Structures are given as structure tokens and as C-alpha cells.
Amino acid sequence: MNCPQVVKSGCREKVIELRRNNPCATQSWIGLHCGVSRQRVEQILFCGGLPTSHYRTKYVCANCRKVFSPTRSISMSKIFCCRRCHYEYYNPLTACEWCGKLFRDKGSSIVARANRNKHIFCGDKCNGAYMGKHYGFAAHPENIRRRA
Ligand SMILES: [Zn+2]
Ligand SMILES: [Zn+2]
Numbered sequence: 249m250n251c252p253q254v255v256k257s258g259c260r261e262k263v264i265e266l267r268r269n270n271p272c273a274t275q276s277w278i279g280l281h282c283g284v285s286r287q288r289v290e291q292i293l294f295c296g297g298l299p300t301s302h303y304r305t306k307y308v309c310a311n312c313r314k315v316f317s318p319t320r321s322i323s324m325s326k327i328f329c330c331r332r333c334h335y336e337y338y339n340p341l342t343a344c345e346w347c348g349k350l351f352r353d354k355g356s357s358i359v360a361r362a363n364r365n366k367h368i369f370c371g372d373k374c375n376g377a378y379m380g381k382h383y384g385f386a387a388h389p390e391n392i393r394r395r396a
Contacts (some may be wrong), residue, residue: 346374
């Protein structure tokens with residue numbers, strides 16, 4: 249392979265050795281340990297016929313069950329395949345008790361609401377409508393059942 253001899257002697261061997269011993273090591277990590285840039289590491293590995301990208305473990309997304317390889321851009325990458333799944337997991341789809349509409353909200357907030365009111369509504373409007381019907385006797389005299 250046609251490789252420019254731009255690398256300090258010793259570095260090349262060390263980079264290759266580190267890659268062989270640490271298939272999961274990133275280029276930056278190897279570069280840090282060999283005192284060369286990430287780009288140089290990539291060049292050395294490419295010239296040496298070694299995998300340039302580190303080995304990535306496969307994970308199963310906790311939300312959609314898809315098998316995925318984490319990327320650096322997603323910090324919670326070991327649990328969810330994407331930001332959307334992260335959001336959906338922590339904001340479960342819940343049905344409004346009043347209008348039946350499906351909506352998403354923070355799981356913790358739904359649990360808190362369920363503990364407090366024992367009812368789940370999509371918003372204040374439905375909450376108000378429910379409360380008005382069941383508890384708003386003064387505001388809605390037609391709801392008062394008079395005892396005979
Ligand atoms: Zn997913
Ligand atoms: Zn509703």
C-alpha cells in the first residue's frame with residue numbers, strides 16, 4: 249500500500265500494537281497514548297490494513313427494541329437508539345381520562361398526578377371539565393341531586 253512515511257518511527261508500531269490489543273479503543277484514545285493526532289492514527293491504521301473505527305458493542309434499544317451501535321453524538325446511546333426513543337421512553341403515551349386523547353408526558357409527572365388525583369388528563373381543560381362535573385356542585389347546581 250502506498251503510504252507516506254510521515255510518522256515518527258516508533259509511533260506506527262505503537263499505534264498498531266494498541267489497536268491490536270484494544271479493538272474497542274477509539275482513534276483519539278490511541279492518539280493520546282502515542283502522542284499523535286487522531287487523523288494520523290487513522291492513517292496508520294488504514295495503511296496497516298487494520299480497522300480504523302473501533303469495535304462497537306451492539307445494544308438493544310429500551311424503547312423500540314431495535315439493535316443498534318451507539319454513536320458518540322447520543323450521550324444516552326447505551327440504552328436508546330435515538331433521541332426520539334429516549335424521549336418516548338421517559339414520556340410514555342397515556343390516554344386522557346376525559347377526552348380519550350393519547351398524549352405524551354413525563355412518566356414521573358404522570359405517576360405524581362395519578363398519586364395525587366387518581367386521574368390522568370391531557371391538560372387543564374380536561375381536568376377542569378372532569379372536576380366541574382364531579383365536584384363543581386356549587387358552580388353547576390343542575391348536578392345536585394336532591395334527596396327526597
Ligand atoms: Zn429505539
Ligand atoms: Zn383530554
